[in-house]
Amino acid sequence: MRPNSPFVVWRASSHSVNGGACVEWAPEEAATTGTVPVRDSKNPDGPVLAFPAAGWQAFVATLHKHATR
Template identity: 70%
Template sequence: MKSSYSDNGGQCIEWAPEHAAAHGVVPVRDSKNPNGPALAFPAPQWAHFVQYAKGQAA
């Protein structure tokens, strides 16, 4: 999934939330380098990060 803000000059990431259901991790990579390395975050920690980034952290 690519950020809806990805037309900002390439300063974005891509992530695959659907991967979490099958593997329990969410891979994240630089959208400018789709064949490069990806970081794999445990699904619960990624969900917490997204909530925090949206300003909804508890």
């Protein structure tokens, strides 16, 4: 994974409002490597967490399930 590479394109969460504190992920990197890199938008040079794609999908599905209750 190359999270600090200038070629990695980071995307903010769709639930982010006005560029606020949110989670960013790199979908192209995820599609290429099968690993989903995630970082804090307030600290783009900070640590990056990496999740297997299946684990990330399960996490997002669980959040979505609980958010729609």
